[in-house]
Amino acid sequence: MRTQSSIKRRISRQIRVGNVLVGGAAPISVQSMTNTETTNIPATMAQIKSLINAGADIVRVSVPSMAAADAFGVIKSQVDIPLVADIHFDYRIALRVAELGADCLRINPGNIGREERVRAVIESAREHAIPIRIGVNAGSLEKDLQKKYGEPTADALVESAMRHIDILERFDFPDFKVSIKSSDVLMMVAAYRDLARRIEQPLHLGLTEAGAARPGSIKSAIALGMLLAEGIGDTLRVSLAADPVEEIKVGFEILKSLHLRHKGINLIACPSCARQEFDVIATVTALEERLADILEPLDVSVLGCVVNGPGEARSAQIGLVGGNPNLLYIDGVPHHKVEKDFLVDEIERAIRERIKK
Numbered sequence: 001m002r003t004q005s006s007i008k009r010r011i012s013r014q015i016r017v018g019n020v021l022v023g024g025a026a027p028i029s030v031q032s033m034t035n036t037e038t039t040n041i042p043a044t045m046a047q048i049k050s051l052i053n054a055g056a057d058i059v060r061v062s063v064p065s066m067a068a069a070d071a072f073g074v075i076k077s078q079v080d081i082p083l084v085a086d087i088h089f090d091y092r093i094a095l096r097v098a099e100l101g102a103d104c105l106r107i108n109p110g111n112i113g114r115e116e117r118v119r120a121v122i123e124s125a126r127e128h129a130i131p132i133r134i135g136v137n138a139g140s141l142e143k144d145l146q147k148k149y150g151e152p153t154a155d156a157l158v159e160s161a162m163r164h165i166d167i168l169e170r171f172d173f174p175d176f177k178v179s180i181k182s183s184d185v186l187m188m189v190a191a192y193r194d195l196a197r198r199i200e201q202p203l204h205l206g207l208t209e210a211g212a213a214r215p216g217s218i219k220s221a222i223a224l225g226m227l228l229a230e231g232i233g234d235t236l237r238v239s240l241a242a243d244p245v246e247e248i249k250v251g252f253e254i255l256k257s258l259h260l261r262h263k264g265i266n267l268i269a270c271p272s273c274a275r276q277e278f279d280v281i282a283t284v285t286a287l288e289e290r291l292a293d294i295l296e297p298l299d300v301s302v303l304g305c306v307v308n309g310p311g312e313a314r315s316a317q318i319g320l321v322g323g324n325p326n327l328l329y330i331d332g333v334p335h336h337k338v339e340k341d342f343l344v345d346e347i348e349r350a351i352r353e354r355i356k357k
Contacts, residue, residue, distance in 0.1 A: 017131060029235040031056060033061070038062055044075055052080075055263055058083075059083055069097050084105075094107050102128075108134055109121070131176055133176065134177070136164070136180045139152075178202075179206055188208075193230070213242040228258055238251045265291050265300055269301070276304030277326060301318075302319075304322040309321030313332065317331060318351055
């Protein structure tokens, strides 16, 4: 059965992004970002709904123009998930989306111009009771920091973040979260460790521009896993050059592996070998496809032989052990035999019956 994490999380100030709490003792939230044209409302709505179905807690939407801001307002009125408006440079867009119901503003105070513009955005966020997310990226460091450090470094990222943080603190606005991203695993980890010691606000974890689905997932799992295991991180995005739904799936797998969140099927499966009594890989692949809609936490083991199969099945809520015959376990106890041709059907049926109860 599932165990609770022994990780002691960093204590952070709690903020609210729509109906999702971030920081404090709140569960670590998983988010993604749409990649459709925001002004294409039907396409953006469809992608947000697919992210909701995958279990996303928060969705970020790019708002590069006033037309996109108006589209954002329409979208926000039709979806029931916190939406973060991603804005750069034009403070008027931030003011507009705040009026239209944005749940958080992703905007760096230092890149929107004169102090009165910064003040206007902060006061609008205060008026509408929405937080701000500061997002520092190694690919867009300020020119003077590039000159000072010669290249992106962890110290440069932290110095950039503290500049933006100082602006918010000067205007007495503590309700913000910070991301401090790089595509380099070690640089990103070092920067977050440093920043975690300096501020009390929640941290949004992410390895930016991590790459395609497979290498990006691996790099993100290493980077985020290192920080999460140290208790650092309150919300996260796995940034992949892939379908945004994959970002949600990988994010939850990372959290499940550390016992920090339990959402969806936790599928335990052997890599298969010559001892297998059925095609483990084909069975697991079919189950992943069929069970993608299930968000309830459930441990399911699928092992191809009796060497480790019974032990894993006894620790799961639903377990299949390959043998002669193949045995389906329910709550750690052998329940009934299953013919090879009906393995996937029987496991799915047992899982869905369990969830209904």
